[in-house]
Amino acid sequence: MLPINSQHGYSVAQYFLLLSLVPLITAKGDDVESPEKIHDAEKPPSETQLDLRRVVFVIQSQRNSFHVQQAEKLRKDLLLQTHALQESPPVILLLHTLSDNEGDWSILPLLPYLSSQFGKNSSWIMFLEEDTRVKLQKLHEVLKKFDHRKEWFLGKPLHDEESTIIHHYAFSENPAAFEYPDFSAGWALSIPLVNRLTSKIEDEPLKSDFTIDLKHEVALYIWEDGKGPRLTGVPELCTLPEHNPRAQYCATTVSSHSPLCGQPVKSENIFVAVKTCKKFHSDRVPVVKKTWSKQASLLEYYSDYADPSIPTINLGVPNTERGHCGKTFAILKRFLSSHMPKTDWLLIVDDDTLIRMVFSREAVVQLLASGCKCYSNDAPDDMVLGMCFNALRVPVTHSPLFHQARPEDYAREFLAHQTPISFHKHWNIDPIAVFNKWLKNGENTEGLQKSTKEEL
Incomplete structure (x- = not known):
């Protein structure tokens, strides 16, 4: 269990990759054009054109130096794919840098910030773990299947085989009835859902408490006892190893390489x-x-x-x-x-x-x-x-x-x-x-x- 306490936070880590390859779009800083300015500067593309600028990627990064490097590698890969597609890059954010609020790792406290920055000119917030691998073009094809003007909660569904203490024995009569996302496959919220959840958070501030299983608790909060959307399963969001032959049908996979973070400790x-x-x-x-x-x-x-x-x-x-x-x-x-x-x-x-x-x-x-x-x-x-x-x-x-x-x-x-x-x-x-x-x-x-x- 990790405590959520909005009174304390982490400092901002420095970025160091790809500054010369493509423009780096961030949500902070006066010396970089904001996503809103970039959107206003160009004519909106047609519905059939690949438009990655309307997808905001949030990498669920940590301040630890090794994990910063892992998150940067993922961002570099996303930008390289964008460059190969000859498209303007999407917004790519590293979660641990977005504020000094230590509770942002739990996602929900971050939603008001995402709504205020991207609530008008974006369509999707796509969350990725450091080990998630993304095929950008295929992911865009998947997202186009859903009307971004409606509330959507997309991901690879997991469910409990039996009621469990880590989920406070929720849905004990039928544990498989409630599905929650496997964060490793990536998961997405449409902007209308982000905006509504933000209003809910502003009306009823989140409790300063602890979380046991984040992915389950986020899904419960979004579902809101049936008032909100359930998770919609997307088959193309996968947790197969990236080199598995079946992964050719996937928009996301999981890195099949063990992290190289130094020599094993004796x-x-x-x-x-x-x-x-x-x-x-x-x-x-x-x-x-x-x-x-x-x-x-x-x-x-x-x-x-x-x-x-x-x-x-x-x-x-x-x-x-x-x-x-x-x-x-x-x-x-x-x-x-x-x-x-x-x-x-x-x-x-x-x-x-x-x-x-x-x-x-x-x-x-x-x-x-x-x-x-x-x-x-x-x-x-x-x-x-x-x-x-x-x-x-x-x-x-x-x-x-x-x-x-x-x-x-x-x-x-x-x-x-x-x-x-x-x-x-x-x-x-x-x-x-x-x-x-x-x-x-x-x-x-x-x-x-x-x-x-x-x-x-």
Whole structure:
């Protein structure tokens, strides 16, 4: 869970690609012609002509330096395609640069800005993830099938196989009845829908809260208990690998290349802290030992009881039924102490996690130096950490490969194009079987890559 807090934001990252190839159209800056001026300067094209200028692309980028590079590569590819088509380039925005509102990553707070900037002279807002690949001409052919003067919510539909906690057990009687978009395939809103949603947001401001599964919650907000449109499935929006032969029919695909973000971090440079308690020593700890812990070079178990047979270390923090903030902060302090080997990375894991949250050493140093702390031992550690790092402007980098629930809690097609790093909870599953099916062969605990050490 990542907190949404409009009080704090991220700084603007610098752009560096394609400035000499084609005009860069942005929503900011006095030295660049605005999309409105460009539209007014030329006669409107006929309905049969390819007009990419009426499509606004929003790349769901992150401030992390690696992810900025990935987003820039996608923008470069879109501009190269436009150049090859001998067309004026569309508006291409990187989400993390649009404002200092940290909550913009959740899309809905961004809609009023998009409406004010593009609500008169554009037809579609097309959202893309960094790994989405687009065939511009085919995408335009797809969008032309829909009357952009009406409200449309387009995407590749996902649905739940069973009611799930990550969706608050919505549609429990028939989970498959509600469809939501797979962001990896790209998804689009027509401008009339963007404008109406903006009016709704202005009349009823969004709550400053947290989100669990963004794609599902965006779809629920748009649907508005049946008052708004449902997701319209578009077969050409795909999550096939870009080089799959069947992808020739797709307007979007997913990059089939693993991101090259540096050399793999050696297991000796990752310290693993497992949070447990006495009542779970006999059932959960053995699962950890039979599965992923074999890949960890440096690992300790932290409990409310020192059990030499495991062994566990008692940090002096009483066990709590939920939250565990006190235990987490005790682990962070121990990580920087002389008792521990000096490693660049700390991986904190619950005893019922098949792997979780990762910190760089510098992030831990900054956190503890700030004086930020738990307001109680049972405070939710993830929320407190999110607020602390947000105040420090240390970016929490999102990866969709970390999962806070079981495989059964996610749409089958969503997991089909992933190589997962983690799952959570042993409820009503065989955790060893889950590990062997989803995580064992990929050896994802060795997937940490070199990164800027100020980033979480």
